[in-house]
Amino acid sequence: MNPELFEESNTLDPSIIWKNCLRKIKENVTLMTYNTWFLPIKPLQLSNNTLKIEIPSHFFWEWIDEHYNLLINNTIAEVIGPDAKLSYIINKVSNQLEPQSDYGGNGKNKDNIITGKQKVKHNFESYLNSRYTFEDFITGEGNQLARAAAVAISDNPGGTSFNPFFVYGGVGLGKTHLIQAIGNEIVKKFPDKRVIYLSTDIFTVEFVEAIQSNRVNEFSNFYRSMDVLIIDDIQFLVGKEKTQDLFFHIFNMLHQLKKQIILTSDKSPKALKGLNERLISRFQWGLSADIQPPELETRIAILKRKADTYGMSISREILDYIAVNITSNIRELEGCLIKILANASLSSKEITFELVKKTVNEIATDRKIININIESITKTVCEYLNITENKIRDKTRKKEVVYARQLSMFLSKEMTNSSLKTIGLHFGGRDHSTVVHACAAVENKKNQNSSFRTLIIELKNKIELSST
Ligand code: ADP
Ligand code: MG
DSSP: HHHHHHHHHHHOOHHHHHHHHHHHHHSOOOHHHHHIIIITTTEEEETTTEEEEEESSSHHHHHHHHHHHHHHHHHHHHHHOOOOOOOOEOOHHHHHTGGGTTOOTTTOOOOEOOOOOOOSSSSOOOOTTTTOOOOOOOOOOOHHHHHHHHHHHSTTTTTTTSSSSSEEETSSHHHHHHHHHHHHHHHOOOOTTTTTEEEHHHHHHHHHHHHHTTTHHHHHHHTTTEEEEEEOOOOGGGTOOHHHHHHHHHHHHHHHOOOEEEEEHHHHHGTTSSSHHHHHHHHHHHHEEEOOOOHHHHHHHHHHOOOOHOOOOOOOHHHHHHHOOOOOHHHHHHHHHHOOOOOHHHHOOOOOOOHHHHHHHHHHHHHHOOOOOOOHHHHHHHHHTTTOHHHHSSOOOHHHHHHHHHHHHHHHHHOOOOOOHHHHHHSSOOOOOHHHHHHHHHHHHHHHHHHHHHHEEEEEHHHHHTOO
């Protein structure tokens, strides 16, 4: 008997299994994410509940693991079964671009079994990502003050006058990196301190769950037991009155006990319209530091460091070219390098000037896709739900119109930078509290209903596509 055939009959067809996984994944991410991060994955084998996949690089894995860990785990559990595991190998060609030390001598094709998250010695997860360190945080004019304060805090958490420490600035400028670096440093220096990092979204979702299961006290005691509480993107508390109340009490308690509180936001505390005044005033008790976009020299330094980290050798000329052409934020700089790495490794090409130019151009095009506005959102939602656009702007309170209106308001808030007031004006001059209410209603439904979540993702995909 052909041993290969025998082998086949003992295992399931990995490509069919993976196709099923992909179908589920597609329902949960945007098209862009799907194409960039999931399509390049090759299923190799399925045996003993372990699905083996091939990916272009180790870094690629870190990225999807960091951003889509939960989605992947849930998906394979659903498709393969509760004991499902994933193992991956790195594609040999692309692996040459990676630092070798991570794998040991000839570990190129070694299976990497994915185990659960590492637990710290406390009985809770700190949610800190060890990738974010001070060493890897490049200093420039735009972030000098914030970084200096961050270092001072990590030497003496709760003991400086920088409490709370409030970091604000535009997207992709390093806020999350910096505050997680503080957390990591404190854990290293003071292993007994209880440090937790979480996004405002997670905090809110957990709070809602705590309410539903009658565990609000437990929830609040847990956060009050922290030595260092790090909460990211606090602007998302706007419109969430109950969560704001609870957070207010946790804040007061921790502050009184001289525990360190660290927050970020896309705006300064004063500009956080719609947030309870008593919170805004507390946010100003300590130090607020902003992060500004990096100047050219800093951009080059950051690129150089990232390229080294990924084990890419890129000429100074090319680095300059990227730094001159990509100016908006650091996430985009990094995205550009990753794209170059992926392009080079998928086609086993060298990193040439042509390839770099092409990639930089693609990124500029991607940015244009984000040409999304309230009109394009409304149009797509109405088409999808089969409702005439005018109805959305007039006074009708018919159920299906209200539904479409609320969805459009919610998506406008999520996908554009428009203020609540502007959004309200677009929907027949409604005031901002109507928008807040609509967003809360959608949010609520989204938390409770998975097919509704899927609908939202689908709509987002359509809106992205229609705005190209
Ligand atoms: P924000 O939270 O402000 O949106 P992030 O902290 O997520 O931004 O930063 C985006 C990416 O850029 C991250 O991968 C981060 O590591 C990187 N980055 C940001 N600032 C710096 C810096 N000063 N030096 C090196 N990398 C940085
Ligand atoms: Mg962030």
